[in-house]
Amino acid sequence: MIAISVKNLKKRFGKIEALKGIDFEVSEGEIFGLIGPNGAGKSTCLRIISTILSKDDGRVKIFDYDISQKMEIKKIISYLPEDAGAYKNLKGIDFLKFFAQFYKEQRDFNEMVEDGIEISLLKERLNDKIETYSKGMVRRLLVARSLMVKPKLAILDEPTSGLDVTNATQIRNLIKKKAREGTTFIVSSHNMLEVDYLCDRINLINDGLFVEGGKVKDLKEKYKVSNIEEIFIQVVG
Amino acid sequence: MVFNIISKEVKELLTKSTIISLIVISVILGSIGKYTSNSEKELITKKTNIAVYDMDSTDISLILSNSMKNFSNEDFSKKSYESVFENFKKNEGIIVLIEKGFKDSIMVGKKGEVRINWFLKGVGIFDFASSDIFENVIRISKFELMKNILKTYRITDENVLDPVKFKNESIMVKGKIFKNISPKTLYSTLQNQTNFIPVIIMMLLIMSGSMIISSMGLEKENKTLETLLTMPLKREDIVLGKIIGGGVVGIIMAAIYMFGFYNYMKGFTGNLSTLTDLKVFNIFDYTLTGLSIFLSLLSGLSMCLLLGLFARDYKSAQTLTLPVSILAIIPMFLTMFKDFETINLPLKLLVFIIPFSHPMLSLRFLFFDQYQMVYWGIIYNLLFFIILTYFIVKIFNTDYVITGKNLFIFNFNKRKFFF
Structure with a gap:
């Protein structure tokens, strides 16, 4: 089944044309990577798919729903913004409970919170206020918040940004595991090694347009290179 | 869903350190009042x-x-x-x-x-x-x-x-007759019974207003607002949750502060028992005033939330409480020196359109049985809150809340307006 279908998607902010008409599809259970330089339009694309921003033109479908059916889409997606923080005055456990409340119609509340506790790996630290957490701990809490609701589609903008190797690896492995369980992922990242490790398929975006895309293995063969970084350099220049 | 947002706002805003600092201020104020009262008694x-x-x-x-x-x-x-x-x-x-x-x-x-x-x-x-x-x-x-x-x-x-005895027989003001008191006693009585309202309004506004604006600034800075907007709830629920949550915290904080302020003021007015003999307010009057305060608080908080939408981050949010505080100071000072009915029409209109004027004036109106003025104030504040909240929800439904750009887009061909 097609999880995301985007056709001729355009978005403008005043004089700046952030997306100039992009097309792509993501299949259910796939980990799809969106890569590109800063300001290429990655976050705008993810924000439109996650219903935060409106589109100017084009068609976006998430599973069976048109992007205009926001409430239905919100029930099956989970979005993790880049460099997101959390409510510092809340305890970690209260933060998870707060967001779990919104999905009570979709999943059992206690199961969600239990999953959140397990994914976060924060154990007893969840009873401390978030203001006492390190950056890595906050990110793990946010990833747990995103995935505890068992979304059909997880939209992750730079999921491991600012994390050390151990934390980043844990999160990447978690994403792989959840994808095997059926969750579809669309991931944006600057870390080409991460994209290489995680994604089944990638699309390179530059200046609001898709300039290359396909399976990671096929692209490496096409450009006769050993990693995505070199593809990126060749395509984006 | 609204209750979830309200509960989060209360938990986040009402921290232990905030409560402790407020209680300390309250106790200090009360102690100053008590000291003042004792000093006054000693003097007598x-x-x-x-x-x-x-x-x-x-x-x-x-x-x-x-x-x-x-x-x-x-x-x-x-x-x-x-x-x-x-x-x-x-x-x-x-x-x-x-x-x-x-x-x-x-x-x-x-x-x-x-x-x-x-x-x-x-x-x-x-x-x-x-x-x-x-x-x-x-x-x-x-x-x-x-x-x-x-x-x-x-x-x-x-x-x-001392051959002459002057006796104050009656005062007629606003069609109401007060017997056996002097104008000074009437003024003091009125002041003693009404001067705490502007203080409550100011405290509520400054405390909850700054919290709600800062909360919006923090939500933007931490991108928690982006996360919140992807939750399966209506955006108007977020707006209402934030306003009511901020209001609940504001009322709790103002109650703690007012306890201290009451003791503080008692230090100055506690010995003026003879001035409070004119008891004109009943439960219905206080209920009307309470309703007026609550609605003006909601209006004030919706104004703060609107301002908070324009904040880029926590730091820029800090300065935005000032315009709302100034709006509260205008009616406070105007009505301190002149009666609402004796000020000229432009000032009268200015005082009326500021939502905070109505609770400040309500007890004075009730003192003279001008119930209609209080009803109009309540209706005005309710309408003000509903209309402003409607605008905020409309802005919340635009990209502006995330991008901070292009609030006013007029594209008639595609029927794309600001809302």
Whole structure:
């Protein structure tokens, strides 16, 4: 089944044309990577798919729903913004409970919170206020918040940004595991090694347009290179 | 869903440190009030240091000096002038010198002279208390002296010293008649019963307003707003949750603060019991005022949330409380100096359109049975809140809340307006 279908998607902010008409599809259970330089339009694309921003033109479908059916889409997606923080005055456990409340119609509340506790790996630290957490701990809490609701589609903008190797690896492995369980992922990242490790398929975006895309293995063969970084350099220049 | 947002806002905004600091302020204020009250009570019963040196030593000068000595903590006349001078320099007191020829001057129709030297410890209100006490001593002593002088002329009727009795029979204001009180008493009574409302409004606004604006700034800075907007709930629920959550926290904080403020004010007004004899407000009046306060708070918080939408981050949000506070100060000062009905039409309109004016004026209107004005105020504030919240929800439904750009987009061909 097609999880995301985007056709001729355009978005403008005043004089700046952030997306100039992009097309792509993501299949259910796939980990799809969106890569590109800063300001290429990655976050705008993810924000439109996650219903935060409106589109100017084009068609976006998430599973069976048109992007205009926001409430239905919100029930099956989970979005993790880049460099997101959390409510510092809340305890970690209260933060998870707060967001779990919104999905009570979709999943059992206690199961969600239990999953959140397990994914976060924060154990007893969840009873401390978030203001006492390190950056890595906050990110793990946010990833747990995103995935505890068992979304059909997880939209992750730079999921491991600012994390050390151990934390980043844990999160990447978690994403792989959840994808095997059926969750579809669309991931944006600057870390080409991460994209290489995680994604089944990638699309390179530059200046609001898709300039290359396909399976990671096929692209490496096409450009006769050993990693995505070199593809990126060749395509984006 | 709204309750979830409200509960989060309360948990996030009402931290232990905030409550502790408020309680500390409240206790300090209460203690200051109590200290003030005790000091005032002490003053009423307090005597002062009065050293009287009678150079005239006549029967008339003796009446004056004895009368004054009755109000002194001790009799200083047996001590030398130098030692009393040194003593009063360190503490406080008044040295009174009745000049030689005091009686003779009076007997030939001139004024007898008395020289007074004051010794004060400082320049605070209570440091000047001894002068207030002594003014009273002079008044009483002069009366004693006059009675005795009149006796020498064989006049024994004391009424000759105060022959007229003025009686305040009634005051008619705004069609209402108040009997047996003076305008000053009426004003004091009104002030005592109504002056706490503007303080409550200011406290509620400053506390909840700054919290709601800062909360929006933080939501943007931490991108928690982006996450919240992807939750399966309507955006109007986020707006309402934030306003009501901020309001609940504001009311709790204002209640703690007001407890301290009440004790503080009691220190100044607690001894004016005679001024509160005019009890005109009943439960219905207070309910109306409470409703008016609550609706003006909601209006104020929706204004703060609207301003918060324009904040880029927490830091820029900090300065945005000022415009709302100024809006509250305008009616507070205008109505302090003039009655709503006696100000000119443009000012009247200005006061009316500011939502915070209505609770500030409500008890005054109720004092004069002008219930209609209170009803209009409540209706206005309700409409103000609904309309402003509608606008905020509309802005929340645009990209502006995330991008901070292009709030006013007019694209008539595609029917794409700001909302």
